Amino acid sequence: MEYNFKEIESRWKQYWIDNKVYKVEVDKSRPKFYVLDMFPYPSGAGLHVGHPLGYIASDIYSRFKRLNGFNVLHPMGYDAYGLPAEQYAIQTGQHPAVTTEKNINRYREQLDKIGFCFDWDREVRTCDPKYYKWTQWAFIKMFGHYYDNKLKKAQPIANLEKHFAEQGTKGLDAACSEELTFTAAEWNAKNDKEKQEILMNYRIAYLGNTMVNWCPKLGTVLANDEVVDGVSVRGGYPVVQKVMRQWCLRVSAYAQRLLDGLDSLDWTDSIKETQRNWIGRSEGAEMQFGIKGTDEKFTIFTTRADTVFGVTFMVLAPESEYVDKLTTADQRQAVTEYVESTKKRTERERIADRKVTGVFTGAYAVNPLTGKDIPIWVSDYVLAGYGTGAIMAVPAHDSRDYAFAKHFNLPIIPLIEGCDVSNESYDAKEGKVINSCGNGLDLNGLDVKDAIAKAKKYISETGIGRVKVNYRLRDAIFSRQRYWGEPFPVYYKDGMPQMLGEDKLPLELPEIDKFLPTESGEPPLGRAKNWVTADGYPLELNTMPGFAGSSAYYLRYMDPHNDNALVSTEANHYWKNVDLYVGGTEHATGHLIYSRFWNKFLFDLGVSSTEEPFQKLINQGMIQGRSNFVYRIKDTNKFVSLGLKDKYDVTPIHVDVNIVSNDILDLEAFKAWRPEFATAEFELEDGKYVCGWAIEKMSKSMFNVVNPDMIVDKYGADTLRMYEMFLGPIELSKPWDTNGIDGCHKFLRKVWRLFNGGADGAFNVSDDKANAKELKALHTTIKKITADIERFSFNTCVSQFMILLNELTDLKCNKREILEPLVVLLTPFAPHIAEELWHQLGHQTSVCDAQWPALDENHLVENSFNYPISFNGKTRFMLELPLGMDKAEIEKTVLANENTQKYIEGKTIKKVIVVPGKIVNVALG
């Protein structure tokens, strides 16, 4: 019988389902291993051939671990809330739940074809109330906690209230939005609402004022990329920067732990680096500058405390509260106009168009070290959201300050010996300090690094300021004016937010008539009828963002049907955290930060037993499309082949890659493809139409989408799995090219024939003893495949299989002793054919429960070693010598060799270098 992949694959898929082969339970007798894929958002377009790349890799690793005796948790689910379904709903009125369900079913159908070992009993969907109950639950917990900087841990908000009642803010070191100072008496005198306002300043989930792109006409907040030139992309309505009260998560409180945790993770350096940059720790100092003619002071942040003597002006962000306080009457109009004009520009625009702009406030600050007056300016190159929203400008040593100083003709004082600041600033932190002495601080002659340390010490000792670590990481805005997301478990009483009781969860998403904001500009939930608590209090109208549901899903998979807890202690203590996480790099600064934050919070609560959620991370590359082109001669319906196109004036046209094979166009299929091509004429090369090609993003509009279903149909799932791995290293981005797939398909056919090589393809495996050559081939493969799977080099695994097959074919080997281990080795890659062959060999249980073949090094041991023999450093030949020879013996044997004699003929031997097990070099005179 020939290799009938269709029949084989459908039969064993059913067997796996019938026998619940992929069902996983806690089993304390076996070590656990948790392999997780980033769950997909089920889009309407379905899967293309690039999506399963990571899933295949994780599936191979899961199966490998299972064959090695691990109890492997390998679940799958859906990140089901999201914008596309809502947009579709707005356009068509189709409920997002309906389209999402449909898309999920389509995804499942496609995934099932590829033969993954997911335990589908553990499937989660973020839009399922049973699931998002725990997203809401975590939010309530975040609202009920604050972050204690001393304990480096989240604490119940009750502890904070107690502290305030007993000591006020004295001795408190907690993460907050704004530093507050009050006594216990002041706290106790406040009414409940005032107390709540203060607590909001510390809660990990809090209502805060944040700057957003607000489009009044559309009644919604827009993301930066939805705004161009100050107007909305959709509709062209004006957009302004506006402060809005939104739910936020105090991610910044965890900045240091998020940074420290990276060291223990087995992630690539590049993604760790991306996160480090995103967290953006910078050590510096906060300094207070007095304002001339008043008792007021304002605070700036700097990493270059050593450059205070070079400050020639100060700059405030336009949004800074000091702008209004400081501006003099003369300058008020100019400042107001400037601030208004910057409001109209989004942050993105400010970055894109880096013109130097700014305006003088009329006020002066006093340099605490020199006592000199320094003009205070306003400019949008200073950001309100970082540091204190104000800087001391040192034009000699900061390129931005330099550009500003040059533009407005402000003085520049160099502070480093020998630096030339006539054309650009000197930003490097190197050199000897000059011009820096006054008011008890002398930095002259010091190296910059020492000067920074000395200045910081001086500043904190004299009370001018304090040493401070700043982070770029900002708190996450957690409100969305959308329908298709988790409702907040929040209602409002006297204008203050209150959490629903945990017994009221889940708070289910209500039905609404349309999916647009209300006429009065409320979010879509404003349309819901009876969107109030049992007592009649109004519920929150915003919903949670996309990352809410994906932040703790890996915990839920451990215990997905538990109605009493996010995850039981028993399940969590067994599964702990994800050992291997596979997904794209695009989540480096989103999901992978939020998840780590969320898990650390749950860790503080004792819900998660491990500080980091994802121990090892593999980032699979993207699969790009390989587009094909035909060339139409202008104003005709005639198409010329690639090699002839330069003779004419032609227009390249994308052609569906599915009617092109090895860049040769199927002419009949082309004529049938589009009505306008029915009468097409062709100019051929050697009787063929050769298409051009290009690497582009895989997309419908470029007709380069390759659907995995079609590949499975034509070649089978096992071929698809092997070929996706064979394409190249898993983490590399590469174009999909169906052309090479024959090689993998041929391989599987040959494997089939190895077992079924009898007359008319009858099963024919012999029980004869394997010889040394056969055993060596097998064990070389065991060694290589085992090592290569461990280091995620799946492409070389496939190559190794092909090498072994070629050897076994040459040896005409059909011995059970060799073929049976081969089936097990093949299982992670091609599970269907492996299961079939396993049963052909007479086994009654699934190959998934087989044991990974043990490596016997004895079969690999050589009794000789290949030495490169070099003359004057040039390798001339290899010489096989027995193992165990000492240096002198090796030298003797080499010099006596006839090849050696040929090279040293007529020359004198100056020196012989022998490194046992390595090289022999003969230096000739």
Place this chain on the structure above:
RNA sequence: GCUCGAGUGGUGGAAUCGGUAGACACGCGGGACUUAAAAUCCCGUGGCCUCAACAGCCGUGCGGGUUCAAGUCCCGCCUCGAGUACCA
């Protein structure tokens, strides 16, 4: 600008610790079988020199260096890709 990667045949890629560069596959060329095609099998396939064989020389982006030996290590460039960007 900054950070991190990567440059190897016609193509995808291999070379794990510094040890015969180009494994494996595609493509291409030639052959066998076949009326023919498909399928299958066999041979060849980095460049140069050579009728050919043997041998030789060159060859991993460029220029240097270390080493008996460098795709691999070090220094200096070039090119491409990814991320990030007025973070004081």
